[in-house]
Amino acid sequence: NAGVMQNPRHLVRRRGQEARLRCSPMKGHSHVYWYRQLPEEGLKFMVYLQKENIIDESGMPKERFSAEFPKEGPSILRIQQVVRGDSAAYFCASSPPDRGGTEAFFGQGTRLTVV
Amino acid sequence: DQQVKQNSPSLSVQEGRISILNCDYTNSMFDYFLWYKKYPAEGPTFLISISSIKDKNEDGRFTVFLNKSAKHLSLHIVPSQPGDSAVYFCAASYNDMRFGAGTRLTVKP
Numbered sequence: 001n002a003g004v005m006q007n008p009r010h011l012v013r014r015r016g017q018e019a020r021l022r023c024s025p026m027k028g029h030s031h032v033y034w035y036r037q038l039p040e041e042g043l044k045f046m047v048y049l050q051k052e053n054i055i056d057e058s059g060m061p062k063e064r065f066s067a068e069f070p071k072e073g074p075s076i077l078r079i080q081q082v083v084r085g086d087s088a089a090y091f092c093a094s095s096p097p098d099r100g101g102t103e104a105f106f107g108q109g110t111r112l113t114v115v
Numbered sequence: 116d117q118q119v120k121q122n123s124p125s126l127s128v129q130e131g132r133i134s135i136l137n138c139d140y141t142n143s144m145f146d147y148f149l150w151y152k153k154y155p156a157e158g159p160t161f162l163i164s165i166s167s168i169k170d171k172n173e174d175g176r177f178t179v180f181l182n183k184s185a186k187h188l189s190l191h192i193v194p195s196q197p198g199d200s201a202v203y204f205c206a207a208s209y210n211d212m213r214f215g216a217g218t219r220l221t222v223k224p
Contacts, residue, residue, distance in 0.1 A: 042216030106158035
């Protein structure tokens with residue numbers, strides 16, 4: 001049973017380009033969370049998704065950021081027109097449908113560098 | 116909107132002594148609390164959890180205490196080992212999961 005898979009592990013983008021970060025949850029997991037860790041800071045909640053639904057996006061910047069979790073395929077975090085301040089580690093976590101007090105499992109993260 | 120707070124960014128303890136990491140939360144709807152450990156360049160890994168119906172959960176050297184009236188939980192590590200040096204995040208969940216900013220624990224030999 002593979003863990004949460006994030007790719008790419010490292011992503012370099014020039015200012016103004018688009019960044020696409022992918023997260024494949026663990027098998028059987030239908031809940032996905034995205035977190036961002038800025039340099040020297042802690043984990044900041046961005047968005048919580050279930051299959052085909054955004055449940056809570058209160059942590060997402062209002063512009064340029066979007067997330068989806070389609071019925072088939074991985075969850076995608078998309079950042080348009082990246083700026084240097086977007087450079088961070090982005091972590092995705094997944095949990096099973098019956099949350100019932102279970103932990104979320106994290107991927108290894110994608111480290112985005114904007115040059 | 117900091118619903119989960121870890122007010123100590125860092126903690127340094129001597130090997131063999133107790134490490135106590137603290138966490139406060141504001142949302143009384145949270146019903147499940149977790150601690151994660153994170154090494155550099157890796158994703159957080161689950162360490163220990165506690166349901167809101169309990170006030171203590173122990174797993175080997177790790178014990179989590181929950182004080183619901185104070186909306187406070189803590190992680191005790193005893194005895195601390197150099198390999199415990201990492202960033203520790205507390206998390207609280209209800210419908211979704213929110214994390215504190217983390218505490219960097221350094222255990223000195």
